[in-house]
Each structure stands twice: as structure tokens, then as C-alpha cells.
Amino acid sequence: xxxxxxSRYAYEELRAFCWxxxxxxxxxxxxxxxxxxxxxxxxxxxxxxxxxxxxxVMPRGGGISDPTASTALKRDRYLADCDLIDRIARAxxxxxxxxxxxxxxxxxxxxxxxxxxILPSSHRNxxxxxxxxxxxxxxxxxxxxxxxxxxKT
Numbered sequence: 285x286x287x288x289x290x291s292r293y294a295y296e297e298l299r300a301f302c303w304x305x306x307x308x309x310x311x312x313x314x315x316x317x318x319x320x321x322x323x324x325x326x327x328x329x330x331x332x333x334x335x336x337x338x339x340x341v342m343p344r345g346g347g348i349s350d351p352t353a354s355t356a357l358k359r360d361r362y363l364a365d366c367d368l369i370d371r372i373a374r375a376x377x378x379x380x381x382x383x384x385x386x387x388x389x390x391x392x393x394x395x396x397x398x399x400x401x402i403l404p405s406s407h408r409n410x411x412x413x414x415x416x417x418x419x420x421x422x423x424x425x426x427x428x429x430x431x432x433x434x435x436k437t
Contacts, residue, residue, distance in 0.1 A: 288420045298419050298426070305369055305390035312362040315355050372421045380404035381414040389418065 285295040369390065373382040383402045387393040388411075395411055403411070 285416065285419060288416060288423075290419065290423050294423060295419065298422055299389070301365070301426075302369060302389040302422075303392065305366055305386070308362040308366050312359045312366070315359040315362075368425060369422070372418060372425060376418045376421060377414040381411065381418075384411065385415060385418050388415065 286292070290298070369386070370382075373379075373385045373389075376382070376385060381404060384395075384398050387398050387402075388395060395408065400406065405411070
């Protein structure tokens with residue numbers, strides 16, 4: 285990737301970023317079900333020395349934060365990274381290699397193991413050309429927008 289202006293270490297960082305794709309998808313999906321169930325408190329009141337359950341359930345945290353908002357922000361960061369990879373794969377070489385690039389670059393599926401039906405061409409050189417373009421575009425996008433899609437200032 286050096287002819288494309290990407291150093292060896294920058295390329296390895298991009299590959300590692302892509303390898304986190306399945307993990308980030310899984311973590312984002314797991315955060316959908318997270319509702320702070322371990323921080324729920326049932327309200328009680330004391331009547332004539334006897335404690336009665338009021339029946340209201342409220343989330344409780346140790347600080348002055350909103351656990352739902354924190355979870356949503358974390359999930360959004362995971363999905364922003366995945367969306368960046370998806371957008372770059374769709375933009376590469378007209379989008380024909382999108383599924384193959386995701387399988388190869390993110391899930392580490394070898395080109396020979398990818399179903400030929402999703403490949404727009406059987407030419408190995410065409411695939412590797414698209415892969416180089418994918419990593420170049422990803423490098424440019426991460427430099428322009430940072431790691432989570434926000435424009436660098």
C-alpha cells in the first residue's frame with residue numbers, strides 16, 4: 285500500500301480496524317437489550333413499622349449520569365465504525381465488490397472461499413485492485429473524519 289501513500293503500520297491499523305467489525309456489530313446488538321437491569325430499585329415505604337413495596341421501579345446509578353444515554357452513545361460509536369466500513373465498501377469500484385470486501389477484510393474469509401455468485405468478476409487482479417481501493421478510501425475517510433465519523437478540528 286506504500287504506492288498509495290499508506291505506510292505499513294497504517295495499513296496494519298486499517299486491517300485491525302476492519303477485523304473489529306464483527307465484534308462491534310455484536311456489541312452494538314447486545315447494547316440494544318441492555319436496560320440497566322442490575323441498577324433497578326423497587327421503592328418501599330414504611331407504614332406502622334412495616335415495610336411495604338410501593339411497586340414503582342426506577343433505575344438507579346452511582347453518579348449523575350443517564351445510563352440510557354451512555355449506552356446509546358456507546359452503541360452509536362460502534363455502529364458509526366461499522367457504517368464507515370459499509371459505506372466505503374459500497375463506494376469501492378461501483379459497489380460490485382461490497383459483500384466480497386466485507387467478507388475478506390472484516391471476517392477474514394479468503395478469496396477462494398467466497399461464494400463466486402457474489403463476485404462481480406472471477407479475475408483475482410480485479411478483486412485485489414478493489415481491495416487496495418477500499419483500504420485507500422478507508423484511510424482517507426479515517427484521516428478526514430477521525431475514527432468515529434466526526435470531522436477533525
